[in-house]
Amino acid sequence: MIILKNVTLRRGTKVLLDNTSVTLNPGEKVGLVGRNGAGKSTLFGLLNGTLHEDGGDFSFPRQWRMGQVAQDMPETTQSATDFVIEGDTTLLAAQAEVNAAEASDDGMRMAHAYMELHDAGAHDAEARAQALILGLGFKPSELAKPVNSFSGGWRMRLQLARALMCPSELLLLDEPTNHLDLDALVWLEAWLKRYTGTLIMISHDREFLDAVTQVTLHIDKTKLLRYGGNYSAFEDMRAEQIALQQSAQAKQQEKIAHLQKFIDRFKAKASKAKQAQSRVKALERMEKIAPFLADAEFNFEFKEPANLPNPMLSMMDASIGYPPLPESPAGTPPTVIVRNINRTVHAGQRIGILGANGQGKSTLVKTIARTLESLKGEITEGKGLNIGYFAQQELDVLRPQDSPLEHMTRLAKETIAAGRSGWVAAREQDLRNFLGTFNFSNDMVKQAVGTMSGGEKARLVLCMIVWQRPNLLLLDEPTNHLDLATREALSVALNEFEGTVMLVSHDRALLRSVCDEFWLVSRGGIKPFDGDLDDNQRNLLDEAKRSREGYAAPQQKLAA
Secondary structure, X not given: OEEEEEEEEEEOOEEEEXXXXXXXXXXXXXXXXXXXXXXXXXXXXXXXXXXXXXXXXXXXXXXXXXXXXXXOOOOOOOEHHHHHHOOOHHHHHHHHHHHHHHHHOOHHHHXXXXXXXXXXXXXXXXXXXXXXXXXXXXXXXXXXXXXXXXXXXXXXXXXXXXXXXXXXXXXXXXXXXXXXOHHXXXXXXXXXXXXXXXXXXXXXXXXXXXXXXXXXXXXXXXXXXXXXXXXXXXXXXXXXXXXXXXXXOHHHHHHHHHHHHHHHHHHHHXXXXXXXXXXXXXXXXXXXXXHHHHOOOOOOOOOOOXXXXXXXXEEEEEEEXXXXXXXXXXXXXXXXXXXXXXXXXXXXXXXXXXXXXXXXXXXXXXXXXXXXXXXXXXXXXXXXXXXXXXXXXXXXXXOOOOOHHHHHHHHHHHHHHOOOOOOOOOOHHHHHHHHHOOOOOXXXXXXXXXXOOHHHHHHHHHHHHHHOOOOEEEEEOOOOOOOHHHHHHHHHHHHHOOOEEEEEOOOHHHHHHHOOEEEEEEOOEEEEOOOOHHHHHHHHHHHHHHHHHHHHHHHHHHHO
16 A cells, blocks of 8 residues: 655645655555646656655555656657567567577577567557547548647657556556647546556546545645545535635635625526436536635636627538648648538537547537638628637647737737727726636746746637637637636636537536537547437447457458
């Protein structure tokens, strides 16, 4: 078992853990939670041996093998399959012993070495590695591609596959879902449920934590507090504690009353359609944990839109995709991803966009956001349409050398030049005050964005969108870098928003609480999805299984 007894842990002069104790038992699946900067990653450093306790005693079985995701971006011409196979350290050691035994010409040693190699799973290592790679969303045609031909997010998926390939008694995962689409996330969830070792995981995805973990470890005010149960159970217990501690505080009660008001409003508004029932349940859950949410250090809201065109936009016989690359030969046709789209978006709709990886969800959002032109048909916008767009790559678009204040000043000038006004005036002090509502205060408003964390950059993007006072929000994976408290604040803000929401996300808790209808992008088309998110999850697992079986069948034929 893992034992921390009266442990003190510092980073520089800051005390992150102070004289705290906890015990974790073999085979437990643990969710490690706490506010940003509380010390979650530092605790991982203690567990993996890169840091040492400053006081107290820390111990765990030294014979345990450890699996964890390397944080460096791999630069290698190895194939994806070979790169992942090398994650199996037991297999590598066995292969090294075989090589040494053959060089020694010792028959007995060679016999033992070959037996160890077989026990290490050499016969099916390639199949195991490829199952992991395909499960995490790669195509069969990419199994032999060199690692350095993939983008950064896909290389991090290969690092994750390599960590899962490693036989381990202790698995440490820090935000494993950050670079995953919903289909890969669902697959990983199922894999981790089957994992037999001890798992300790940092994640800001509540449904992922709920599905996988049965113990929650909370870092709060330099103490480690153990709760029996998954994240939702922890939320319940924590909400009860906070309600008892702060029931007399008027400000707290005011925030709870505000939450209660919008929960009652939207519960009454939600339709009885099957898709909307997830939303009703999510709002009921929010009602139960209102004290926990009211205690969050961060919240914000979207201002009521200046106007609400209805319909917001309509798509008639539209086809979407990508034009030929500049270096393509003359006459190269465009790449069509989705065709024959006939959909209308109305004021007040809250649409979740579902579909497996690569089916065209982001392409649809980019086209509506005017980042891509439609390849065919018509997209007609309502008069006064004002889009607030959070793109997956939005953080890369921020200018790293500029400060939040410079970003806001430039946005204000562009917005005014376009004949629109933002939420607040464009004077510097007003922009500073507005940035302060998103936790950018004092010196942070002048800090270079390139030195900020992913969560801080995502908060800045949200800040810029809110300032523009949109009536249509297009959100493509907005939670990738957000902690749990900021995700909750986003959920509340989206539910209060009077305009239209179109959301692509692998965060099922956000989809459940915000959306009351779904569109499915699949097999080159778009249609309403009549099921709920649980139905979609089953579909994604079935699709992934068919894909793996479709690849395995010809491989088995070749082997025969």
